Amino acid sequence: MNYIEIALLGLLLICGIAACVSRNLMVSLIIFMAYSVIMSIIWALLRAPDLAVTEAAVGAGISSVLMFVTLKKLRDINHTFGEDQSGEEKLS
Amino acid sequence: MAKKSFRETLREWDEGNFDFTMKTAGIPLPENEDGKEKEGSEWSRTPHLRTAGSEIKAFSKLYPVFAGLLLFAVITFLLLVIVEMPPFNSPDTPANRSEVTWRYIRSGLSETGAVNIVAGVILDYRAFDTLGESHVLFAATVAVMILMLAKREEEEPEEELSILRNDLILQNTAKVLVPFLLMFGAYIILNGHLGPGGGFSGGAVLGGALILYSSAFHPGKLQKILNMKSYRIIVLLALSFYSGMKCYSFFSGANGLETIFGTGTPGAILSAGLILPLNIAVGLVVACTMYGFYAIFTRGRI
Numbered sequence A: 001m002n003y004i005e006i007a008l009l010g011l012l013l014i015c016g017i018a019a020c021v022s023r024n025l026m027v028s029l030i031i032f033m034a035y036s037v038i039m040s041i042i043w044a045l046l047r048a049p050d051l052a053v054t055e056a057a058v059g060a061g062i063s064s065v066l067m068f069v070t071l072k073k074l075r076d077i078n079h080t081f082g083e084d085q086s087g088e089e090k091l092s
Numbered sequence B: 001m002a003k004k005s006f007r008e009t010l011r012e013w014d015e016g017n018f019d020f021t022m023k024t025a026g027i028p029l030p031e032n033e034d035g036k037e038k039e040g041s042e043w044s045r046t047p048h049l050r051t052a053g054s055e056i057k058a059f060s061k062l063y064p065v066f067a068g069l070l071l072f073a074v075i076t077f078l079l080l081v082i083v084e085m086p087p088f089n090s091p092d093t094p095a096n097r098s099e100v101t102w103r104y105i106r107s108g109l110s111e112t113g114a115v116n117i118v119a120g121v122i123l124d125y126r127a128f129d130t131l132g133e134s135h136v137l138f139a140a141t142v143a144v145m146i147l148m149l150a151k152r153e154e155e156e157p158e159e160e161l162s163i164l165r166n167d168l169i170l171q172n173t174a175k176v177l178v179p180f181l182l183m184f185g186a187y188i189i190l191n192g193h194l195g196p197g198g199g200f201s202g203g204a205v206l207g208g209a210l211i212l213y214s215s216a217f218h219p220g221k222l223q224k225i226l227n228m229k230s231y232r233i234i235v236l237l238a239l240s241f242y243s244g245m246k247c248y249s250f251f252s253g254a255n256g257l258e259t260i261f262g263t264g265t266p267g268a269i270l271s272a273g274l275i276l277p278l279n280i281a282v283g284l285v286v287a288c289t290m291y292g293f294y295a296i297f298t299r300g301r302i
Helices: A003-021 A025-045 A049-084 B006-015 B020-025 B048-053 B062-084 B099-112 B117-125 B127-148 B158-165 B168-190 B199-216 B220-225 B228-254 B275-299
Strands: none
Touching (some): A003 A025, A025 A049, A049 B199, B099 B117, B117 B127, B117 B275, B168 B199, B199 B220, B228 B275
16 A cells, blocks of 8 residues: 555545534535545546446545535525514624 | 413424524523514524524534534444455456346447447336436425425515616627526537436536526526426426336337337447437436526525
8 A cells, every 4th residue: 555545544544534523514514525536546547437437526526516505505594583582682 | 481282382383483593502482472573572682682582592612613523423333444455456346246237238329329338227227216317306396386386376476576677788698598408408408318428417508597697687588488387287297298208118028029119220229229319308307407596596486
């Protein structure tokens, strides 16, 4: 195992822990995208180029976009709820 | 609080007026009379109490201990599994000793005509699995449509998204990137039997390009080409083409009949029998599904 693979695996570990630990969901999603990109490079190094292409397209692209949309929807729900219940002053 | 039937409680919870964890957290429940919350009750004035209250307090001290124990157990188990695994590239791995692997490697090229063995496996030997996967994607889209398409034409939630549409950086990036992304997606799909890639990854790239375009610009232009009607036609045609062709190929292959799809010369673009058309069908289904998810989630319709 050469140094590049060890460095990539270390980065993968850091990304995995950081995605779990970060308090902001948006930040955690972006770290998760980075995790997918590193994972796809590792697939390519393990001589699985099919998986690498799929991981880059689906893991880093589509699933992150869908999770961003879900996050936006959740924030929308919270926002309208706060307005309806006139709890804005208490929150800010 | 008056005693309510389970069904009424469930409906309130569905409408967001009732949180099941409030009871255990010890925060007084709102008095619900004729289905509306009292003005100025403590619970409705402080929505942030909800998140604080949704932690079940009785377990708050034991929770980290048990979580740590569980984490430790899982990590130990996984490390033990790793110790037992054969080293990378060793000839003793179960996959290397399997008869099927050597059959695929030795005679995959002559039997399927695909230079990329993975494409030969997923779209020829194991094409039935891929058919099931395409139908799973279709079923997922149908489920999302059932849930999210409920509110029809009269509602236009375009206002919230219009902030994004005027973003100059996003628009210029999309202008540059979208043609190349579409081309790259088509390349991955069409070269699935010659190199890495195939229907799923290429379709995901195509879907990503469509999502980028529709999030940067007004989706009206895209809707002229890709709306509910064309979506239905594309997905129906692709899935039925896949099913029909695979029925034919399984029938003729199982009975040793002559097929009209030869394997061709390996390495040519028009080779490998059914793999190229099946890749195109899968790619279309995946691209439509990905874009459909995004469109339904943001706008409520395709």
